[in-house]
Amino acid sequence: MLFLCLVLATITLRKPTEAEEVARFILQSHAEARVFALVGDLGAGKTTLIKAFCKVLGVADHTSSPSFAIVNEYRTGTGDPLYHFDLYRLKAAEELDGIGFDEYLDSGHYCFIEWPELAADRMPEDALQLRITVVGNGTRTITLRKNFR
Numbered sequence: 001m002l003f004l005c006l007v008l009a010t011i012t013l014r015k016p017t018e019a020e021e022v023a024r025f026i027l028q029s030h031a032e033a034r035v036f037a038l039v040g041d042l043g044a045g046k047t048t049l050i051k052a053f054c055k056v057l058g059v060a061d062h063t064s065s066p067s068f069a070i071v072n073e074y075r076t077g078t079g080d081p082l083y084h085f086d087l088y089r090l091k092a093a094e095e096l097d098g099i100g101f102d103e104y105l106d107s108g109h110y111c112f113i114e115w116p117e118l119a120a121d122r123m124p125e126d127a128l129q130l131r132i133t134v135v136g137n138g139t140r141t142i143t144l145r146k147n148f149r
């Protein structure tokens with residue numbers, strides 16, 4: 001069976017400080033998107049980019065990688081919840097049921113997910129996939145796709 005996967009854009013991030021500008025561009029050009037699946041190796045820059053999304057969306061408190069919790073919840077500048085998932089330490093898919101993962105995704109609030117591959121079958125079809133590739137010294141390429149699978 002053929003799965004179509006449309007590449008929407010490829011963005012070059014030359015240094016971490018450009019992350020905010022990139023996050024703003026992505027939010028503006030995909031204003032309807034709420035679920036963002038960030039794919040990339042360890043150290044690719046997933047957390048860095050999510051921090052930038054949080055900043056642009058007005059999250060005031062410090063955003064770190066949720067190294068122990070699967071999900072961290074923040075408040076945007078408009079007081080809405082924003083969820084940051086890191087599925088890296090997920091041991092079994094049942095853990096996702098335990099935290100109500102699907103409900104978060106359906107909530108209509110912003111969800112940013114690191115290691116979404118570990119929940120691929122639960123990703124909504126309209127999730128925006130951001131694949132980060134290390135190109136070299138400080139440079140990253142971000143490829144935007146619709147349709148996670």
Ligand SMILES: Nc1ncnc2c1ncn2[C@@H]1O[C@H](COP(=O)(O)OP(=O)(O)O)[C@@H](O)[C@H]1O
Pocket residue numbers: 013014015016019040041042043044045046047048049065114137138139140
């Ligand atoms: N262009 C870039 N974009 C994002 N991070 C970068 C970039 N260049 C270098 N880095 C560095 O790479 C590291 C990425 O770490 P992190 O965001 O925690 O990755 P991940 O969450 O994908 O494991 C950070 O130390 C960051 O400073």
Ligand SMILES: [Mg+2]
Pocket residue numbers: 046047048065086114
């Ligand atoms: Mg991370």
